[in-house]
Amino acid sequence: xxGQPPITLITRWYGVFVxxxxxxxxxxxFPEDPGEIAGRLKALSEGKILEExxxxxxxxxxxxxxxERLTSLGPLVETAGAEIPPAVLSSAPDPSLLHQxxxxxxxxxxxxxxxxxxxxxxxxxxxxxxxxxxxxxxxLREWYGIHGHRLVNRVSPEKLAELVGVYGSxxxxxxxxxxxxxxxxxxxxxxLAAISSFALxxxxxxxxxxxxxxxxTRLMGEIAPNLSAVLGPILGARLISLAGGLERLASMPSxxxxxxxxxxxxxxxxxxxxxxxxxxxIFQHSYIHDSPPWQRGKIARAMxxxxxxxxxxxxxxxxxxxRELREEMERRIGEIREKYPSPPVxxxxxxxxxxxxxxxxxxxxxxxxxxxGGGR
Amino acid sequence: xxxxxxxxxxxxxxxRLYTLSLAPGWxxxxxxxxxxxxxxxxxxxxxxxxxxxxxxxxxxxxxKRIMDEGASVLYLGAASGTTVSHISDMVPEGRIxxxxxxxxxxxxxxxxxxxxxxxxxxxxxxxxxxxxxxVVGEAxxxxxxxxxxxxxxxxxxxxxxxxxxxxxxxxxxxRSMDISLSPREIYQRAADTLIEGGFHxxxxxxxxxxxxxxxxxxxxxx
Ligand SMILES: C[S@@+](CC[C@H](N)C(=O)[O-])C[C@H]1O[C@@H](n2cnc3c(N)ncnc32)[C@H](O)[C@@H]1O
Numbered sequence: 001x002x003g004q005p006p007i008t009l010i011t012r013w014y015g016v017f018v019x020x021x022x023x024x025x026x027x028x029x030f031p032e033d034p035g036e037i038a039g040r041l042k043a044l045s046e047g048k049i050l051e052e053x054x055x056x057x058x059x060x061x062x063x064x065x066x067x068e069r070l071t072s073l074g075p076l077v078e079t080a081g082a083e084i085p086p087a088v089l090s091s092a093p094d095p096s097l098l099h100q101x102x103x104x105x106x107x108x109x110x111x112x113x114x115x116x117x118x119x120x121x122x123x124x125x126x127x128x129x130x131x132x133x134x135x136x137x138x139x140l141r142e143w144y145g146i147h148g149h150r151l152v153n154r155v156s157p158e159k160l161a162e163l164v165g166v167y168g169s170x171x172x173x174x175x176x177x178x179x180x181x182x183x184x185x186x187x188x189x190x191x192l193a194a195i196s197s198f199a200l201x202x203x204x205x206x207x208x209x210x211x212x213x214x215x216x217t218r219l220m221g222e223i224a225p226n227l228s229a230v231l232g233p234i235l236g237a238r239l240i241s242l243a244g245g246l247e248r249l250a251s252m253p254s255x256x257x258x259x260x261x262x263x264x265x266x267x268x269x270x271x272x273x274x275x276x277x278x279x280x281x282i283f284q285h286s287y288i289h290d291s292p293p294w295q296r297g298k299i300a301r302a303m304x305x306x307x308x309x310x311x312x313x314x315x316x317x318x319x320x321x322x323r324e325l326r327e328e329m330e331r332r333i334g335e336i337r338e339k340y341p342s343p344p345v346x347x348x349x350x351x352x353x354x355x356x357x358x359x360x361x362x363x364x365x366x367x368x369x370x371x372x373g374g375g376r
Numbered sequence: 377x378x379x380x381x382x383x384x385x386x387x388x389x390x391x392r393l394y395t396l397s398l399a400p401g402w403x404x405x406x407x408x409x410x411x412x413x414x415x416x417x418x419x420x421x422x423x424x425x426x427x428x429x430x431x432x433x434x435x436x437x438x439x440k441r442i443m444d445e446g447a448s449v450l451y452l453g454a455a456s457g458t459t460v461s462h463i464s465d466m467v468p469e470g471r472i473x474x475x476x477x478x479x480x481x482x483x484x485x486x487x488x489x490x491x492x493x494x495x496x497x498x499x500x501x502x503x504x505x506x507x508x509x510x511v512v513g514e515a516x517x518x519x520x521x522x523x524x525x526x527x528x529x530x531x532x533x534x535x536x537x538x539x540x541x542x543x544x545x546x547x548x549x550x551r552s553m554d555i556s557l558s559p560r561e562i563y564q565r566a567a568d569t570l571i572e573g574g575f576h577x578x579x580x581x582x583x584x585x586x587x588x589x590x591x592x593x594x595x596x597x598x
Contacts, residue, residue, distance in 0.1 A: 011510045045500060045507045067506055084513055095471060098511065099493055106486050106497050110479055 008064040008077055009057060010084065011044070013037060013101070014093050016052040018060050022085045026060060028052040032093050037101035038108065049073065115223045116246045122216050123237040129209040133157070136202040140164065143195050148173075150181040158206050165200035168192045226310035229322030230303070230329065231285060238281055239307070250308075250315035257311075258282065258304035282307065287333060294343050295336055302332045377412055382436050384445045384466045386420070393420040393428050395465035399491045404461040418465065422586045425459040426521060426547040429586035437594045438578035442543040443517050446470045450515040450537055452502040452530065453522035456484025457495070463519070464492045473512050477501045505534045514539050521547040525554075528569050535573075538597045544575065550589040563591045570595055 007025065010017045014037070015029035030037055030052070040050055047069050057063050057073040064077030137157045144160070145152045148170040152160060167173045169192050170183035187195075216237050220228035224246055227236040242260045243249035249257070261281030282303055283289055288296050306329045313321055377387040377394065385396040394410070394417035401416070403409060408419040422429040443449070446469035454460045454474035463472050474489070475498045476482045482499045489495040498508050502522055518538045520531050531546055538544060548566055550559035557565070559582075567577055570593065579594040 012513065013511045041511065044510055047507075067509065069506060089513070096493060099489070099496060102496050102498065102511075103486065103490055106482065106489075106499055109499050110483060110486070 007060055008066055009053060009060075009070065009073065010066055010088055011050070011053060011070075012084070012088060012092070013041060013098055015091070016050065016056050017088050017091075018056050018063060019085050019088065022087060024085070024087045024091075026056060027091070028056060029091070032097055034097060034100035034104050037097060038105040041101060041105050042108070044069070114245070115219065116240055119216065119219045119223065119237050120241040120245070122212060122219065123234070123241050126209065126212040126216060126234065127238070129205060129212060133202065133205050133209055136198070136205060137161070140195070140199055140202055143198070145184070147184060147187045147192065147195070148181065149184040151179070154181060155179070158203070161199045161203040161206060163199075164196055165203050168196040223318075224311065224314040225318065225320050226314050226322045226325060227307065230306050230310045230325050231282065235281065235285055240311075242281060246311065246315050250311040252308070254301075254304040254308035257308050258300050287329075291337070292343065295340050298336045298340070299333055302336065303329060306332075377417065380431070382439070382441050383431075384443065384447075385468075386431075386462075386466060387417060393422070393431060394418060395420050395462045398465050398468055398494070402491055404488055405456070405458050418462070420462050425462060426583060426587060426590065426592060427459055427519075427545065428462070429583045430581055430592040432586070433581055433583065435579060435581050435592065435594070437543065440543070440578065442545075442594075443467065443470070447516040448514065449473070449517040449519060450512055450534065451475065452518075452520040452534060454481075454485050454497070455521075456481045457488035459519075459521070460485065460495060461488050461492065464488075464495050467494055470494060470516075471496055473498060473508070473515070475500050475502050475508065502530050502534060505537065509537070512537050516542050517545065518542065519545045523547075523549040523552045525552055527552065528566055531570075532573050535575075535597060540597055542597050543578075544593070544595040544597065546570075546593040546595065547583075547587075548591045548593060550591070559589045559591070566591075566593070574598060 007018055007020045010019055013030075014032075015027055017024050018026040030040055043050060049070060049072070053070060053073065057065075057070075061074075063074045065071060065074045066076070066078055068076065070076075137160075140160065141152045144164055151163070151170060151173065155163065163173050163177070163179070167176055168189075169187070170181060173179055174181070213234065217228070217233040220233040220236055224236060224240065227239070227249075230236070231239065239257070239260060240246050240249055243252060243257075252260075259280040262283075282300060283296070285303065287303060288299050291299055306325050310322070310325055313319055377389050380386040380388060380393075387394045387396065397409065397416040397418050400409075403418070405424065407421065407424070410417050410419070420428045422432040443466070445467055447467050448470050449463055449467065449472040451460055451463065451472055451474045454476040455478075456476075457474065460472060460474045471494045473496045474485055476485050477500060479499065482497065485495075485497050489497040496511065498511065500508050502520075503526070515537050516539060518531070518534060520527065520534070522530055524530065527546075527548065531544065535544065548563065550557075550562045553562050553566075563580070563582075567580070570577060575595040575597060577593060577595050581592050583590040583592055
């Protein structure tokens with residue numbers, strides 16, 4: 001006598017069976033609905049016990065089980081494998097039901113789309129639109145300048161595209177608006193029409209860029225409100241994109257964050273021993289590029305620190321600590337500006353040494369934030 | 377186009393391999409499609425698929441036809457479905473359970489499965505076969521290409537779903553197993569482990585030049 005119960009419990013994607021040898025003595029089928037099946041597959045994959053399994057184990061006590069997962073219901077008699085009684089196999093419903101359930105379950109498990117993936121695409125699209133707009137605007141200036149040079153220098157890119165797109169000639173612009181400029185040279189209607197059509201396309205491209213900016217601002221508010229507050233939505237989004245996602249950005253040391261986007265310079269530093277880059281893409285923030293050169297490294301480092309904190313909070317909880325972060329950052333930047341109001345003193349003439357001396361000064365006076373460059 | 381005797385719906389034209397498409401009009405990974413007498417064939421590149429590399433290098437499973445059009449296949453390490461799609465072409469009456477644990481690649485696999493009714497995508501870790509047991513049941517062929525250090529263990533623990541007499545196809549990546557040994561030594565050890573585990577080895581081939589440091593094993597469960 002081996003003490004094993006003569007009956008076993010077998011679970012398939014379509015139901016639970018109690019079998020004795022080759023015979024099915026009891027069973028519960030799952031509802032023939034992809035959603036119902038998907039839900040059960042999920043539970044199975046998570047190691048849970050299904051209600052149907054409990055029910056049958058209760059009805060047929062003691063029952064042997066064939067999976068580790070079920071050992072609280074009865075002794076493990078053998079590991080489920082290829083040997084499934086034909087009677088169980090033959091009661092399978094149409095496999096398209098399983099197919100549908102797995103597709104649903106698979107999509108569900110991917111948890112929809114990661115929002116930062118959308119953000120990465122959107123910010124690339126924004127940059128591309130930006131490039132397109134700049135290129136087209138340059139072309140429009142030159143092209144329309146043949147006819148109305150004065151106007152070209154008087155209005156914003158958006159206004160220029162709109163005026164030329166809607167009215168065409170300088171005369172018509174003057175007739176319909178309060179803008180009063182002279183034309184440079186007359187152009188036949190056909191030539192003006194070509195420029196005008198191009199200008200309309202540019203205007204549409206500019207609108208698309210604005211729409212993308214709004215969309216990115218919204219997405220950033222949703223997935224990285226703190227980073228968005230510290231760095232601005234577009235720059236923040238570009239940083240996430242450079243890092244390859246919010247999670248990755250959050251896991252980077254702030255010294256890496258500081259040079260993200262300066263990969264070329266970093267590469268030359270590692271490979272050829274050139275000066276390490278001081279700041280990557282965050283340099284584009286007005287806090288840094290509007291500051292005098294000798295303050296930039298310090299400000300970049302201060303910002304990178306706050307950016308790292310912001311990204312970590314965004315990735316972890318999304319709690320909004322943007323006010324504190326901004327206040328602290330502004331305070332820190334204020335300190336730097338106060339502490340280093342004027343360029344470091346030049347010891348002697350050599351021209352190329354300017355920046356290096358900047359760092360030297362930092363080393364003397366900068367306390368824990370010593371060196372302007374390297375950072376790591 | 378001549379059919380290959382060892383696999384259903386696989387053809388060669390002297391230079392290239394093709395599978396007869398189950399989903400005409402669709403390319404899965406940018407492969408070329410050609411039409412002959414109203415049928416669409418998909419080019420099956422040895423550079424993209426290890427099974428195609430094995431066949432291109434003359435591998436024929438020891439002369440055995442390892443499956444028919446109704447076969448069921450358990451495929452571990454399905455990635456985004458490149459090889460899976462060609463096996464799907466082979467088994468219009470069968471099914472292929474495709475296990476892949478990386479969400480990023482699984483997304484591509486879902487796309488393949490959504491136009492191919494015989495592909496059953498499972499986002500699972502092949503190290504935990506019990507999690508998909510109730511779905512899989514019994515397979516005629518077990519295909520494994522996971523490129524992991526414990527790839528032999530993974531194969532062994534999934535072999536419970538392989539029916540007796542079924543075939544195992546194993547792509548072994550030497551570098552993921554042990555870098556202190558030469559690939560040859562690694563293949564030898566793998567073969568020993570497989571034999572100890574009760575398998576018969578029907579054939580094996582190294583996949584150069586198509587894959588570096590890869591061998592392809594064809595095994596049989598007694
Ligand atoms: C070399 S690729 C497979 C390529 C694929 N067989 C083809 O030919 O189209 C290996 C895949 O195995 C997956 N993988 C690795 N370990 C795994 C595991 N334990 N469970 C499931 N998938 C795994 C990886 O995510 C990767 O996509």
